[in-house]
Amino acid sequence: MxxxxxxxxxxxxxxxxxxxxxxxxxxxxxRMPVTEFPEIENSDVYVFQQGQSIIAETADGRQIATSSIKSDASGLFKAAIDTVPDGGSLNIGKGLYVLSAPYAVPLYPNGSNILYCCIPVIDKSMHIYGAGVDETIIQLAPNQRNLSRHVAMMIIRGSGPLSPGYSDFTVANLTLDGNRAQQRDDQPQDGEALILAGSKRSNGKYYRLKLVNSHGSGIYLGNNGSGRESDAVVFQVVAQNCGAEGFMLDTCHNSHVLDCAAWQCREGLCLHGNNDWKSRSKDQVSATKxxxxxxxxxxxxxxxxxxxxxxxxxxxxxxxxxxxxxxxxxxxxxxxxxxxxxxxxxxxxxxxxxxxxxxxxxxxxxxxxxxxxxxxxxxxxxxxxxxxxxxxxxxxxxxxxxxxxxxxxxxxxxxxxxxxxxxxxxxxxxxxxxxxxx
The missing domain is CATH 2.160.20.10 (Single-stranded right-handed beta-helix, Pectin lyase-like)
Known part of the structure; x- marks a missing residue:
């Protein structure tokens, strides 16, 4: 009874x-979709090291830019990305690439909340592939970040407050190193990350990545700009020694983190929503393994x-x-x-x-x-x-x-x-x- x-x-x-x-x-x-992660054999633009030089060139061999291995490669990377057509791809060869963060990107419509970045990808869908984790290493140069100069190494978003972001984007097979020990490392500013995505966008694929030594987050799929991310997949990514979250999914929809890890971060994973959580459509976000x-x-x-x-x-x-x-x-x-x-x-x-x-x-x-x-x-x-x-x-x-x-x-x-x-x-x-x- x-x-x-x-x-x-x-x-x-x-x-x-x-x-x-x-x-x-x-x-x-x-819910985690069965997603293909193809190995791209042919790209539109290549960045590679040859002798003591870094070279950026198109698939047909036209040189875009060149610099010394020991010099700041941020200008070369921006020229390479600007040359990639919408929907195209960039292949980055083996080696260590050291980049400053000279490019100012305001996150707010009034032009405030400026973050400085090494690699701005604005108003473009594209695919970025390295030669493998710890094979292709992109490192933030020393003394780029301080109390009044906040940094996100890679910023991916639309140009204006209402401009859409990407409809298809990939970052895969590389290491991003925020070089935290060589920066002024106080409390992180919201949005600081090794990868920061914004604007209303869909179909982001981030896989086989190592994200280390960030003064902020490892990867931050944000809602800055015109809206939030839909249909994102983060797969086999490791974040380590991040001053904020290893993984931040901010008001994402139908997005998934699979087979990932975060070590020695302030928080390992944050699935973040907003005050309209009662009224908005179902978020449908997940993390597995x-x-x-x-x-x-x-x-x-x-x-x-x-x-x-x-x-x-x-x-x-x-x-x-x-x-x-x-x-x-x-x-x-x-x-x-x-x-x-x-x-x-x-x-x-x-x-x-x-x-x-x-x-x-x-x-x-x-x-x-x-x-x-x-x-x-x-x-x-x-x-x-x-x-x-x-x-x-x-x-x-x-x-x-x-x-x-x-x-x-x-x-x-x-x-x-x-x-x-x-x-x-x-x-x-x-x-x-x-x-x-x-």
């Missing part, structure tokens, strides 16, 4: 509190899927685990860890707040807190294993809470529940993990 009553209450609480359909749907795990030693944030995204995530924040400072604010989505088959010795939210595996609605299915959560749900959030945990001395299911907060946690078929250890007044917790067939004495 208790099981029947529990199941009835479980169904009633799900329907009344969440308003969501959390029934499993395999299509949610197949993502690894990081830093916090993951989902902020006002109304339809997200995280699957096969391996996040261990144990070595990080001030990391709150997986943070979801006003987000609606699900986390499946993932491992989320933080430092159990940090006896507050910076040691939690998760921090879910405001009006978030999140499902965890078949996940391992380990930290000082397991599921930490506050505000008006609603969290369901199914088939999960939780280890947390501060509470596997926790709703404590300095502010009043109206949060709900529903646990079904979960295994817990250490402390089970810490419940604050105003919150609700319901469990169905959850058990304590049995340890075998040594």
């Amino acid at each position: 208790e099981r029947i009553i529990g199941l009835i209450l479980f169904a009633a609480l799900v329907n009344s509190a969440s308003g969501l359909d959390f029934r499993y749907n395999e299509t949610l795990d197949s 993502f690894q990081t030693d830093s916090q993951i944030t989902v902020w006002q995204v109304n339809d997200f899927t995280l699957s096969e995530i391996n996040m261990d924040c144990t070595p990080a400072t001030d990391a709150y685990g997986l943070v979801v604010r006003d987000g609606t989505g699900q986390v499946r088959r993932s491992v989320l860890k933080n430092d159990k010795a940090k006896t507050d939210s910076t040691g939690g595996a998760t921090y879910i707040y405001e009006s978030s609605r999140v499902l965890f299915d078949d996940c391992q959560l380990e930290g000082f807190f397991g599921v930490h749900a506050v505000g008006r959030s609603h969290v369901e945990a199914k088939n999960c294993r939780l280890v947390a001395p501060g509470g596997c299911f926790c709703t404590t907060d300095p502010h009043p809470v109206q949060s709900t946690i529903i646990a079904e078929n979960c295994v817990w250890s250490e402390k089970k529940v810490v419940l604050q007044a105003g919150a609700a917790f319901l469990e169905v067939e959850c058990v304590e993990e049995q340890t075998i004495p040594a």
